[in-house]
Amino acid sequence: MATDQLSEALDLVEVRGLLTGGVAATGRWVSRAPVQDPLKLFAMVRGSARLTTDGVDAPIELEPGDVAIVNGRSWLALEGGAGDGPSREVVPVEHDPLGGLAGVDRGNDDIVIGVRVDLNQAGRTLLLQALPPVARVRASAAAAVNLRATLDRLFDEATRGRSGSAFAIRQYGQLLLLEVLRAYVDQVALPPGWLRVLTDERLRPAVTLMHTDPGKPWGLQELARATAMSRTSFAERFRTVAGMPPLTYLSRWRMLLAQRALRDGDVRVGSLASDLGYASESAFSTAFKREVGMSPLRYRYRVREELSAGQVV
Numbered sequence: 001m002a003t004d005q006l007s008e009a010l011d012l013v014e015v016r017g018l019l020t021g022g023v024a025a026t027g028r029w030v031s032r033a034p035v036q037d038p039l040k041l042f043a044m045v046r047g048s049a050r051l052t053t054d055g056v057d058a059p060i061e062l063e064p065g066d067v068a069i070v071n072g073r074s075w076l077a078l079e080g081g082a083g084d085g086p087s088r089e090v091v092p093v094e095h096d097p098l099g100g101l102a103g104v105d106r107g108n109d110d111i112v113i114g115v116r117v118d119l120n121q122a123g124r125t126l127l128l129q130a131l132p133p134v135a136r137v138r139a140s141a142a143a144a145v146n147l148r149a150t151l152d153r154l155f156d157e158a159t160r161g162r163s164g165s166a167f168a169i170r171q172y173g174q175l176l177l178l179e180v181l182r183a184y185v186d187q188v189a190l191p192p193g194w195l196r197v198l199t200d201e202r203l204r205p206a207v208t209l210m211h212t213d214p215g216k217p218w219g220l221q222e223l224a225r226a227t228a229m230s231r232t233s234f235a236e237r238f239r240t241v242a243g244m245p246p247l248t249y250l251s252r253w254r255m256l257l258a259q260r261a262l263r264d265g266d267v268r269v270g271s272l273a274s275d276l277g278y279a280s281e282s283a284f285s286t287a288f289k290r291e292v293g294m295s296p297l298r299y300r301y302r303v304r305e306e307l308s309a310g311q312v313v
Contacts, residue, residue, distance in 0.1 A: 005198045012256055013123025017177030019169050021092050022113035024104035028081040031090040035073045039117040042068045045155045047110030049080035055133050065139025065148035067180050071131045080110040122256050130195035143186030147179045192243030200241050210250045215277035255291040262300040269296045
């Protein structure tokens with residue numbers, strides 16, 4: 001079975017999609033709020049709306065099933081409905097697992113839900129760099145065939161108040177995020193970065209080698225041979241797609257693996273250095289500090305202090 005690099009990477013950065021609330025309104029309405037999360041999704045369950053945020057010249061039109069990705073923005077406004085008179089100000093509904101969105105009129109309301117994307121520190125660096133400030137994923141696109149169904153199931157669980165709904169909401173929040181990323185990858189030309197390189201078919205054999213055996217001293221010739229490309233062509237394509245040379249990508253992948261190992265276990269730094277292909281603990285520590293900004297041991301202590309304090313890292 002082929003290695004699924006995207007799933008592996010999403011597990012590594014501990015990505016989670018968490019339902020945070022929504023807006024439900026009829027007539028002319030507007031909802032404004034600060035955006036406190038670095039990465040958030042806004043999904044149009046029913047009706048239509050126009051989304052405006054800082055750094056966007058024109059409103060983004062959202063139709064049923066569409067999802068807007070909002071990356072690193074500070075405020076957001078949603079406006080919908082039609083008719084005469086001023087728009088009614090609507091305060092977003094805060095979600096709770098037992099039905100905070102219950103009571104909406106599924107037949108008449110414009111309905112938007114918000115999903116916060118939680119990531120560890122490595123994930124914030126990777127995913128936020130791979131996505132634009134604002135993007136729209138269309139439910140009508142061929143690549144979004146499962147998006148609308150997942151959105152409907154998530155909303156159903158959030159409004160029915162059935163036994164086990166909190167668990168189901170977490171699962172469908174995860175699936176919605178995955179379907180959004182799948183559809184986004186197929187609908188737009190991705191900027192250089194990890195999301196693009198993980199979905200590039202021509203580079204997949206080389207990426208698979210680096211992910212499967214990150215401790216091996218891979219050379220350009222071996223990696224290029226796996227893709228049936230010349231060394232020069234491979235290096236040029238990899239830099240174009242990933243935004244960095246292949247061996248730099250390998251080094252950064254090793255550092256992501258190191259961060260997970262230091263977060264989740266008590267592995268010795270020397271053993272970790274050997275597993276990841278470094279000649280000595282000193283060489284590994286130098287590379288880790290250059291990439292992460294602190295020594296491996298300091299990173300472990302800081303992460304555990306923050307976890308014990310209830311912070312997400």
